[in-house]
Amino acid sequence: MERWTAMKAHYLSPLFQPNNIVVIGASETTDSVGARVFRNLLDAPFKGALFGVNLRHGAVFGERVYDRIAAVPVDEIDLAVITTSARTLPGLMRECGERGVKMALVLSRDFVAVDSSNRALLEEAVAMARQYGVRLLGPNLLGMMRPSQGLIAANYQGHVKPGNLALVSQSSSVASAILDWAEAHEVGFSAVVSMGAAADVNFGEILDFLSQDSQTRGILLYLEDVGEARGFMSALRAAARQKPVVCLKVGRDPNPTDHAARTHSYRLIGRDDAFDAALRRVGVLRVPTMVHMSIAIRMLAANYRTRGRRLAVISNGYGAGRMAVDRARELGVEMPRLDAATVAYLDQSLPPIGNHDNPVDILGDAPPERFLVAAEACLADPSVDGVLVVLTPQAGTDHLATAERMIALRRKTDKLLMLVWLGDKKIALSRKLLDRAHMAYFFSPEHAVEAFASLAAWNYIQELSLQTPGPLSSRSEPHVAQARQVIAGALAAGRSLLTTAESLVVLDAFHIPHPPTLPAATPEEAVAAAARIGLPVALKIDADNLIHKSDIDGVLLNLNSLEQVADNAEAMLAYARQRLPAGSVHGLVVQKMHGKRHGRELMLGVARDAVFGPIIAFGSGGLTVDVFEDVAVTLPPLNDMIAGNLIKRTKVARALGPFRNHPAADVESVKQILLRLSEMVCELPEMVELDLNPVVVDEHGAVAVDASIVVAALPPGFRRYSHMAVHPYPAHLITHGQLKDGMACVLRPVRPEDADELQYFVRVELSDESRFNRFMSTLKQLSPGMLVRFTQLDYAREMAVAATVTEDGRERIAGVARYTANPDAASCEFAVSIADRWQGKGLGVQLMEALFKAARDTGLSSIEGDILGSNTAMLGLMKKLGFDIRPHPDDATLKWVVKAL
Known part of the structure; x- marks a missing residue:
């Protein structure tokens, strides 16, 4: 029964909590990186031992420095900050290794990605660092900061105050902009890490430290690219389960769509969809812009949360209140009716003119007490999760006294209280007061509602991140070996696309329902198959590498007589053999028509993202699937909650309820197919793409009318579930x-x-x-x-x-x-x-x-x-x-x- 190993110092402690620092390239040269970093550490001041290395001078800013790192008079060096040019890095890494340096922070900015000589220098330096066991962060970065320790090892001009938020950014310029904004708004940081090229220490490792860091209560991420997904997702999930993580990512490039043979699932899912799904699955809140990032910073710094999506709005101006209401409706934020007792109390306490239900209009001349009465009543209402108070500076409005009342009220409630102070010059003083009190205040009603929606979404994704579904259903075990045998046969034959018959065998193995289907090599066999199955039937071409049969008129529906089957089968085969490569047409499949008069057509699918692996898609289906692009995606494995939410996030979900003469569809049967798809993803790593289009659902259940499955051989050394970004319950x-x-x-x-x-x-x-x-x-x-x-x-x-x-x-x-x-x-x-x-x-x-x-x-x-x-x-x-x-x-x-x- 050994000690809890997590109590040991984290292996990145020399970076975040160094006892000593050596600045290599410390200098007094104006505007040099070495001068700015050394000056920052002196001025902070750094609370450990600080040393400088300079080849030509014995003192920098009045502090003694040394001509080489070997001469620094300390037994062990935790952190070496390298500010010299790229060409010096390999040699310096050797010196650091021989001196026993634990961490190297490389601020060198002249590593150009397209420069092959610089790339070779960096590779040599990283290899040298690994040889000696030195961890390296950088190059091409702003630096790193730990303000509470006076650790400002960065090429940055400005004041960074201590706080409870950590900022991790791939971009130095974006990090600088956020820090400048934070200084103006008195927001502090527990740590600031610029990642740069991340040649060694990566995002996942930094997140791993911050997830355990007692000084950090929230993490802000700025991302441009993700390298290895499994480590990144692991660290991100661990961090987000312990503290809020907010991410701003740029680069919304879609998947390439120049491969006409790809499945609908692949063509509809972009890189950004995959990243969005990954963040949602691990409990990270994604924001779309720098403005939203600044809002998130303010909310996190003040530790604001909401338990639900129900918002009450109070305003001393009808128009400003309506701005909030309109944005709430666009974002799906619930604006509940207030309890009758709350409305009755407001009727007694407020002027008779104005609306006293949600939104509450307290009129333009509202004094501070009127704001307070309305806010207290709405916060006490059991149907409300958060209250938004909108103040517009009008004649008789005391914005400063109202701000003081709101600050005091916030201390008395455990519900979310948000403020909008519209205007500028007249209310500048009270805005500063709200800033100092870390109130959740905003410059516009729309931004406030967006912040509330984000907090509500964060609550949900936190619940989502706790889901650990297993790879297999507990209801009926799939016949995994049967499906793998079919896939192995196709791969052995050199094919990546399963035939229709093979695809249906895989569906049967995982208990996914489909209409009765028989193969037919000739028109005569098609007629016999139709007679056996029963009319009406559909005819479909069965050919190698043909994903979209309708592209060659390879689908005919509702054939009601055997004569129609015979005539159309012969014509369809002849046309297909004209259009497709010789020997690729196997024949036809004859399928019983699904007979669902009230059926809705859906598309369920799987695609493989280059970074995050398999993704499950759901949306509207049929021939118009590429036109409407109504699709939502998530990462497997799924359970009932995740599958249900995936359905709700699409527009077609509304069509699954009752409308006109259509009874409500059996949504549970659709969920079951999604869960079966999740099993397929987990247990068939060779499956890289799948389309079930359409899946037809009515009040009696759902069936997969057509299936296309693309497979690929596994890479050498493949391990169970290593193809997935989220590991299922083992x-x-x-x-x-x-x-x-x-x-x-x-x-x-x-x-x-x-x-x-x-x-x-x-x-x-x-x-x-x-x-x-x-x-x-x-x-x-x-x-x-x-x-x-x-x-x-x-x-x-x-x-x-x-x-x-x-x-x-x-x-x-x-x-x-x-x-x-x-x-x-x-x-x-x-x-x-x-x-x-x-x-x-x-x-x-x-x-x-x-x-x-x-x-x-x-x-x-x-x-x-x-x-x-x-x-x-x-x-x-x-x-x-x-x-x-x-x-x-x-x-x-x-x-x-x-x-x-």
Whole structure:
């Protein structure tokens, strides 16, 4: 029962919390990077030890400096800030490595991406850094800041005050603009990191540190590109589960559409759709513009939240109130009617003229007390989640006193109170007052409503990010082997597009309903098939590499006689053989017409994004699918909640309800097909594109009328679920065990819903000694943040296996083993705890063996941990499991244990 490894210093601590800094290239040369960085660190001032390196001078700004880094008089150097030109970098990295520097911040700005010689210099420098174990951030960046420590290691002119927000930006210019805005509005930062070229340390690693940073309460991201998706998504998900993350991303390029043979799903989903879906899935709020980013900064800095989407608007001007109402309707923000008791109270308290339901009009001459009465009443209304107060400076309006009332009111309510102070010169003084109080105030009603909508959306995506659906349905297991056999056959034949018959076999394997369908090589066989299936039928061409059959008139519907089938089959085959390559036409498929008089046509599909992997699409279907482009997308795996939300985000969702003589469609049957698609995505990684178009749904259910599936061979070394950006719940790791006394136990990965049971396990089932052995502290229970981290797992980089037993009909946790992958992505560090009353029953071995299997599944090659030297029982277990037990390199009271997997 070793200590909680997360209590160790993060490996990026030398960057964010250095004890000492060396500025290489420190200078007094006006406007040089070295001068500005050294001056910033002196003026802040940096709270650790600061050294400079300059080849020509012995002093810079009156401070002694050294001619080389080897001469700096300190045992270990945490952070070297390199401000010299690109050509010096490889040599400097060698010097840093030989000197034992832990982190290098490379501010050199002359690395031009298209310059092959500079690219070679950078590659040489990175290789040198890796050889010596030096981590490198940069180059081409503004720098990094930790204002609370006086760490302003940046080429920036301006004041950055301490605060609770972290800013991570790929662009130096955008970071500078945000910092300038923040200074004017008295917004502070816990950290500011400019990423630049990110040649070594990447976004995911920075986010990993900030997610654990106690100084950071919210994270702001500016992105232009995403590199490796799995690590980025893992870190982003971990951060967003613990604190708000807001992202502004540029570059909304669509997928290339010059491949006419691609599926509708591929052609309709752009790169930006995939990124949007990825952010939504991990719980990150995306904003569209710098204006919205500034709004988000203000809201996050003040720690504003809303529990729902119901907004009440109060205004002393009808027109200003209507601006808010109109924008709310456009964004789907609910404007509820106030409770009768609230309206009655407002009728008594406000002038009889004006509207006293939502929106509340308190008239242009409203004094501060009238604003206060209306706001208090609306905040107390149970049908309201947030209140927006709009003030317009009119004769008799006391904007300063009203601002003071609103500031005081905010301290008394746990609901969201938002303000709009319209105007400029007349209300400048009260705006400054609101700024100092960190009130959620805005310059226009529209921006305020957009902020409220964003907060409501953030609430939803937080709920969405907690969903950990498994890869397979619990209702009926799919025949995965059958589907894989069909795909393997097509790939062996050199085909990437499955035939219609093959596609239907795959649909059958995953229990996706479709009309009865038979193949027919000749017109005579088509007639026999139609007679067998029953009229009316549809005829469709079956040919290699033909995704869109209608492009060659390869679909005929509602054939009501065998004579029609015979005549049309012969003509269709002849025309197809004229249009398509020789030997590619297999014949026809004959399909029973779906017979859904009230049917709505939908499109369900899968496409593969280059960065985020498989994406599931839903929208309106049929021949006009490319015309209306009514499609919503999400990342798999899905569950009922995610599938339902995907449907609701489209326009065609409205057509699924009752209208005119059409009864409501069976939406549940559509959800079930989406869930089956999710299973296919998880278990058939060879499937890169799929169209079910149309899927026809009516009040009796849904059927897939046509299917196109594109496949590709797996890359060498492929690992289960590695094609997915969001790892599904690893249900395949669930096993059954038995304790020495014969009692049954289940070993399974931890789920988010285990939070309460895990808290009980730590608080009740572990003794003080066991808790100390596990966490190296005297804590009595897990904090909310620890509960989140321990139960809301990213299975791609961490695992927790719980051993559960059933007592009095309730599942109880008897022990937990967990690992977290190290930055090298090859090793992991583990922890294990067993409840005192379940110790000595053979549970430790079973837990650790389950953990070994999970680690091997993800490609990890070794597992390691540190254990108290006095914990003889745990050391005995480690020896039994084959661990190598060594002296700990940093702490004589600990033992370091390592095992190859």
